[in-house]
Amino acid sequence: MFKRIHLIVLDSVGIGEAKDAENFGDKGAHTLKHTLESKAVDFSNLESLGLGCIEELPGLNCPEQPNAFFAKMSEVSRGKDTMTGHWEIAGLNIKTPFKTYPDGFPDALIKKIEEKTNRKVVCNLPYSGTEVIDDYGEDHMKTGDLIVYTSADPVLQIAAHEEVIPVDELYEICETVRELTLDDEFLVGRVIARPFIGEGKGKFTRTENRHDYALSPFEPTVLDALKDNDYTVYAVGKINDIFNGQGITDMVRTKNNMDGVDKLLNVMDKDFEGLSFTNLVDFDAVYGHRRDSEGYADALKEFDDRLPEIFSKLKEDDLLIITADHGNDPTFTGTDHTREYVPLIVTSKKQFDYKKINDRETFSDVAATIADNFNVQFSTHGNSFLGEIK
Structure with missing residues (x-):
């Protein structure tokens, strides 16, 4: 042994x-x-x-x-x-694969996220994590909207600027969204917090404060x-x-x-x-x-x-x-x-x-x-x- x-x-x-x-x-x-x-x-x-x-x-x-x-x-x-x-x-x-969302998440889920977090959702598309903050980051800093996106993986990712939505608050939001995506209707493998910093397009960078909220086996x-x-x-x-x-x-x-x-x-x-x-x-x-x-x-x-x-x-x-x-x-x-x-x-x-x-x-x-x-x-x-x- x-x-x-x-x-x-x-x-x-x-x-x-x-x-x-x-x-x-x-x-x-x-x-x-x-x-x-x-x-x-x-x-x-x-x-x-x-x-x-x-x-x-x-x-x-x-x-x-x-x-x-x-x-x-x-x-x-x-x-x-x-x-x-x-x-x-x-x-x-x-035996049952996790759900992926190549066209974005259903309106019913987005509506629930907005109701539970009191923030609007923008993007809601498959996106590169670095490109999405360049394309949506400046508007997010003005509005405080949640940048929600996915990928080819069964994940729901939420990007937010650390000076707009502090990391602890973003984690709480992700915990809420995790609860919304636990049943078979919207089942995703992971909800991921994606904090970023920077002063504008081309200067935004993701930080090391990423946190994944997975399902338990x-x-x-x-x-x-x-x-x-x-x-x-x-x-x-x-x-x-x-x-x-x-x-x-x-x-x-x-x-x-x-x-x-x-x-x-x-x-x-x-x-x-x-x-x-x-x-x-x-x-x-x-x-x-x-x-x-x-x-x-x-x-x-x-x-x-x-x-x-x-x-x-x-x-x-x-x-x-x-x-x-x-x-x-x-x-x-x-x-x-x-x-x-x-x-x-x-x-x-x-x-x-x-x-x-x-x-x-x-x-x-x-x-x-x-x-x-x-x-x-x-x-x-x-x-x-x-x-x-x-």
Whole structure:
């Protein structure tokens, strides 16, 4: 048994169209391949772990003796969003996808928001988070109207200038809107507060006071099983928001990918038994949705460069799992996530015969493996790969 498992989710780092990609309009998507085709970067550390053995990737070799077990995983849930991916990693199967609103939210919901908050709503369209504050920010500063927008994800986002609507008030508004979107009529995965500052168009910038108001998982996850058995569950980054705090014992927020790595390293210095669960969101939020393939490649390079620091913090009885939650091919049409396989890389300081393991039919194999390792009772449709790596 490993005393600690460190699980890192590289948000949106898919590794090729899933077998059902055509059903999602994503045939031909391949986040890693197309990103690396757009800009050549050196992934010496990920290469050594066998990333280039999972799938042929530009510029990556498959070493004769990799330093990790590797495979790819399929998603079974009916969705390709962050919550669905993470909840499946934690052991669930989401059979009813969260609602998306490609034409904006229904008038009935907008009317309820205006009545409950005593503020008018503007925009109500799918929008880039940086463009929406440029287009609506100046009028918002004059009127105090709420800038409500969505994306290809099942989210309702509310942007407000911190000098017009203080952050605490914006959080209260989002809590109210969360209550309005809990039933099946308007069900969205997350309500997100998006504070910004600045003096005018072209000068507005979003702050780090973002806060997500997610649904709680519909059923217990492996995080609950660990917590109920007195194991520690550290949430690093937006993990706490994704699970609405359920099954979490300790959490730390992060500003960006590199701050996320810094915070993870701090957690790895602590003495605990259980799981650390980290999400590195910039791949998705900053580069994937904005279709910035070169920026995406640079971000992957930044993470690769930090891997030796992560390895140095591993203890002899630690296990490191690196995976993703969906794809977001920055060269694909639109700005939506893409239905893809995700990589699975599993390593430790132990001298195993590292090699390819069986490809996984569900992300929930990760949850089954965690439960198996810590010998906790948890029912999931996934299958543990602990035996394959021992």
